[in-house]
Amino acid sequence: MTTPARPRLLIVDDQPLNIRVMNEIFCVDHEVLMATNGTEALEICRRHPPDLVLLDVSMPELDGLEVCRRLKADPALRDMPVIFVTSGNTEEEETRGFAAGAVDFISKPVNPVVVRARVHTHLTLKFQSDLLRNLAYVDGLTGIPNRRRFNEVLSHELRVCARSGEGLAVAIIDVDHFKLFNDYYGHPAGDDCLRRVSGALLSVMRRPRDLAARYGGEEFGCIVPAISPDHVIPFFEKLRESVIDLRIPHETSPTFPFVTVSVGIRQVVPNAGTTPLDVVSAADESLYKAKQQGRNKCVLSISQ
Numbered sequence: 001m002t003t004p005a006r007p008r009l010l011i012v013d014d015q016p017l018n019i020r021v022m023n024e025i026f027c028v029d030h031e032v033l034m035a036t037n038g039t040e041a042l043e044i045c046r047r048h049p050p051d052l053v054l055l056d057v058s059m060p061e062l063d064g065l066e067v068c069r070r071l072k073a074d075p076a077l078r079d080m081p082v083i084f085v086t087s088g089n090t091e092e093e094e095t096r097g098f099a100a101g102a103v104d105f106i107s108k109p110v111n112p113v114v115v116r117a118r119v120h121t122h123l124t125l126k127f128q129s130d131l132l133r134n135l136a137y138v139d140g141l142t143g144i145p146n147r148r149r150f151n152e153v154l155s156h157e158l159r160v161c162a163r164s165g166e167g168l169a170v171a172i173i174d175v176d177h178f179k180l181f182n183d184y185y186g187h188p189a190g191d192d193c194l195r196r197v198s199g200a201l202l203s204v205m206r207r208p209r210d211l212a213a214r215y216g217g218e219e220f221g222c223i224v225p226a227i228s229p230d231h232v233i234p235f236f237e238k239l240r241e242s243v244i245d246l247r248i249p250h251e252t253s254p255t256f257p258f259v260t261v262s263v264g265i266r267q268v269v270p271n272a273g274t275t276p277l278d279v280v281s282a283a284d285e286s287l288y289k290a291k292q293q294g295r296n297k298c299v300l301s302i303s304q
């Protein structure tokens with residue numbers, strides 16, 4: 001499924017009549033948002049990102065070109081396709097529009113067949129590229145985010161927390177004696193074990209900014225932003241216990257008869273110089289200690 005049932009369009013035009021005409025063309029099978037000026041359009045894009053924007057070029061104050069430039073300058077909004085709707089229709093105007101980041105032009109008065117076809121084409125392209133981008137960030141075995149996604153989110157959250165002064169916890173989690181598990185139960189059972197462990201992690205990491213990712217092999221990475229220092233250990237203890245609660249038998253484990261995990265945690269209040277590598281290396285060191293101390297443990301290191 002690449003296309004949502006009702007794609008969301010934003011129609012921006014300073015003339016309400018023009019909006020009404022567009023709305024009649026699209027309202028049956030699209031969710032239509034409307035704005036009559038550039039400022040309002042940008043605000044809607046931030047609050048309820050549409051799948052595509054139909055943008056009037058000439059508007060008082062913030063014109064369409066400037067709105068488009070600002071959308072393209074915002075990493076969170078730059079993938080949103082913008083089609084300019086213009087009465088000018090000169091080559092020069094089109095050139096400036098494409099330079100601002102538009103994907104297409106439609107001239108006024110709009111022809112319903114043409115505008116529907118163009119919108120349909122660009123929505124299809126948009127959903128296909130969303131799908132590809134998402135696939136590039138998902139681990140094929142477990143369906144949770146992959147290491148690439150983990151790295152991106154970690155750099156982003158370090159910057160956000162450095163600005164806000166919030167603390168952040170990062171954990172690297174390793175399934176204990178996983179090689180012995182695979183040797184005894186076979187790789188299909190090993191795959192199933194990893195899927196169930198990832199499900200347990202997701203069940204604990206429920207806040208919108210929490211991220212659980214497959215880091216590689218039998219390792220998982222967790223990013224928990226804006227967590228207060230007192231909550232870090234209880235949080236990851238709950239996570240560790242959620243894996244024991246799966247009660248996946250592990251007969252050949254020298255430490256416990258069920259599958260367990262070791263958890264290495266780094267707690268940090270980042271500053272502008274904190275790098276993802278610093279944080280992950282420190283979490284890795286904690287993980288190593290958890291393994292040395294007998295596994296099925298959380299070990300925390302704190303950076304002041």
Ligand SMILES: [Mg+2]
Binds near residue numbers: 013015056057058059
């Ligand atoms: Mg206008």
